[in-house]
Amino acid sequence: MKINWGTAIVLVFIGFISFILYFVVKMNTNTNYEHDLVTEDYYKQELAFQNEINAEKNSKALRKDIIVKKTAKGLVISFPEDKNYSDISGTISLYRPSNKKLDFEIPISLSASELIIEDKNLLEGRWNITIDWKYDNISYLYKKSLTY
Incomplete structure (x- = not known):
């Protein structure tokens, strides 16, 4: 053929x-x-985006911002020392871009100006940390991408 x-x-x-x-x-x-999408409630978060921008501006206007560093104990988050740590409230979100199942959120409850996230909760790799906190009814937002 x-x-x-x-x-x-x-x-x-x-x-x-x-x-x-x-x-x-x-x-x-x-x-x-x-x-997967980055978040399940994507459109709801987009509506609150201006509040997020304002909170980031408030955070950048601080004399001393939050310090995040890796130590032998784990991830140490130091809040500004000029703020009374017992009046700070909010949440710390750790987002793993490569695996949604590893994401977790921690409520902020301080007994000192530092908070430690232990190594057992963090696998090696890239993490996005978002600290959404309030002090005197003013919202602050800290975002950072780190490799652990």
Whole structure:
């Protein structure tokens, strides 16, 4: 049987489309290739974005901002010493871009001006830390990306 050039082009197109569709179906059905959103309530967070901008401005206006450093004990978060640590409230969110299951949140409850997050909670790799805290009804926001 002889195949003319028109039939050959159609067969190549069908083969190429089949190849692409195979990978699209495989990527959508295989659980190894999860493609989650950064957050589940994305649109709700976008509506509160101006509050986040204002809180970051408040944080940058401080004489001393929060200091985050890695030590042998774990991750040490030092709050400004000119603030009364017992009046500070809020949450610390640790977000792992590579694995949603490792994300966690810690409420801020201070007995000193420092808070320690132990090594057992943090695996090696990249983490995004967000500290959303309040002092005297003023919101502050600290964001940092770190490699642990």
